[in-house]
Amino acid sequence: MSTDAETVKVWDPFVRVFHWSLVTLFFIAWWSGENHDMDRHRQAGYAIFALVVFRIFWGFAGGRTARFAQFLKGPGAIAAYLKTHDPEAPSDGHNPLGGWSVVALLGVVLTITLAGLFAVDVDGIESGPLADWVSFDQGRMASEWHESVFKAALAVIGLHVLAIGYYQVLNAQNLIGPMITGKRDRAKGEVTPDVKWSPVAALAGIAVVAALTWAVMNGFKFGG
Amino acid sequence: MTRAKPMFLTALAASLVAGSAIASAASPAETIAARQANFKKMGGAMKALKDELGGGADKAKLMAAARTLAATARLQGALFPAGTGPSSGVKTDALPAIWTQKPTFDAAAGKLVAEADKLAGIAGSGNTAAVLAQFKVVGGTCAACHRQFRAEE
Numbered sequence: 001m002s003t004d005a006e007t008v009k010v011w012d013p014f015v016r017v018f019h020w021s022l023v024t025l026f027f028i029a030w031w032s033g034e035n036h037d038m039d040r041h042r043q044a045g046y047a048i049f050a051l052v053v054f055r056i057f058w059g060f061a062g063g064r065t066a067r068f069a070q071f072l073k074g075p076g077a078i079a080a081y082l083k084t085h086d087p088e089a090p091s092d093g094h095n096p097l098g099g100w101s102v103v104a105l106l107g108v109v110l111t112i113t114l115a116g117l118f119a120v121d122v123d124g125i126e127s128g129p130l131a132d133w134v135s136f137d138q139g140r141m142a143s144e145w146h147e148s149v150f151k152a153a154l155a156v157i158g159l160h161v162l163a164i165g166y167y168q169v170l171n172a173q174n175l176i177g178p179m180i181t182g183k184r185d186r187a188k189g190e191v192t193p194d195v196k197w198s199p200v201a202a203l204a205g206i207a208v209v210a211a212l213t214w215a216v217m218n219g220f221k222f223g224g
Numbered sequence: 225m226t227r228a229k230p231m232f233l234t235a236l237a238a239s240l241v242a243g244s245a246i247a248s249a250a251s252p253a254e255t256i257a258a259r260q261a262n263f264k265k266m267g268g269a270m271k272a273l274k275d276e277l278g279g280g281a282d283k284a285k286l287m288a289a290a291r292t293l294a295a296t297a298r299l300q301g302a303l304f305p306a307g308t309g310p311s312s313g314v315k316t317d318a319l320p321a322i323w324t325q326k327p328t329f330d331a332a333a334g335k336l337v338a339e340a341d342k343l344a345g346i347a348g349s350g351n352t353a354a355v356l357a358q359f360k361v362v363g364g365t366c367a368a369c370h371r372q373f374r375a376e377e
Contacts, residue, residue: 120267120271122263122267123266123267123270123363123366123367123370124266124267124268124269124270124271124272124273124274125270125274125363125366125367127271127274131271131275132271132274132275132278132279135268136264136267136268136271136272137268139271140267219278219279221279
């Protein structure tokens with residue numbers, strides 16, 4: 001790929017599909033939960049579980065900007081970014097602050113999902129697929145975490161959306177477009193290379209995540 | 225005969241507990257705590273039934289849980305005397321509709337006892353499909369009454 005093209009590929013397709021699928025499924029899970037449509041709620045939960053586990057795997061095996069090692073920076077780098085960075089200049093993927101926002105978002109969503117797997121409703125009728133490994137009281141506690149971390153997630157998501165708005169509206173940086181198309185405009189003289197990713201790694205990750213999700217859906221009970 | 229005995233004893237114990245709750249004129253807080261503990265016990269029994277029906281289907285465990293459910297359901301009707309709603313100042317999800325529509329509520333409570341008895345009657349039959357079907361009927365009975373008479377969480 002030549003580096004003098006007008007655009008540069010910054011997000012690999014898996015990051016983008018992950019992102020927008022998670023947005024959609026989060027709302028499906030929220031809506032179905034509010035309306036006690038528990039079959040749909042569980043299905044949305046399984047899909048979210050698969051997505052998040054894949055994203056964590058992709059954080060080690062994905063394209064350059066998908067990797068935790070690339071975007072998780074120490075407090076020094078964050079301070080420097082806040083002090084000296086021109087907010088209108090694009091970052092190569094997540095900026096030092098946004099990187100930790102990714103971890104926070106993944107953290108809350110994963111916690112909600114894991115708690116949901118063990119959650120039991122107050123009547124003992126509806127439950128997550130792993131609830132029969134815990135007592136009624138433990139299942140109730142998981143249900144309470146499921147609820148309270150969901151509220152925390154709404155706060156973290158709100159912050160995420162505000163930050164995007166800050167760059168989009170106040171600093172003329174289009175961050176939403178690249179998350180859809182994968183590409184952003186190259187700054188003048190910028191030589192950032194296109195993001196590359198391995199289909200073999202992606203396939204291996206999908207296979208492992210699919211197997212794990214299937215096991216979770218079946219409560220880790222095989223045969224019988 | 226030996227089979228009917230524990231059932232009879234639980235029923236006896238149940239009526240004694242229910243009777244004493246009224247006889248000793250328990251405070252609203254005590255009555256509310258007692259019925260909440262019973263609901264929790266029934267929730268646990270429902271979970272135990274669900275767990276067994278989802279795999280294992282151990283007859284003894286199904287029977288024990290179904291009997292707990294039926295015996296506990298029997299106690300609940302007497303634990304909603306007037307003055308134990310939200311107006312008592314004690315934290316409760318019981319809606320005032322319980323007392324404004326008492327006959328409907330009592331009928332729903334009676335339906336639960338009847339359906340739970342039916343479940344207890346077949347829990348040890350080994351017919352998992354039939355037990356599962358009746359479990360769902362009981363679950364539907366819980367849910368229907370809760371929709372009408374319990375505050376949303």
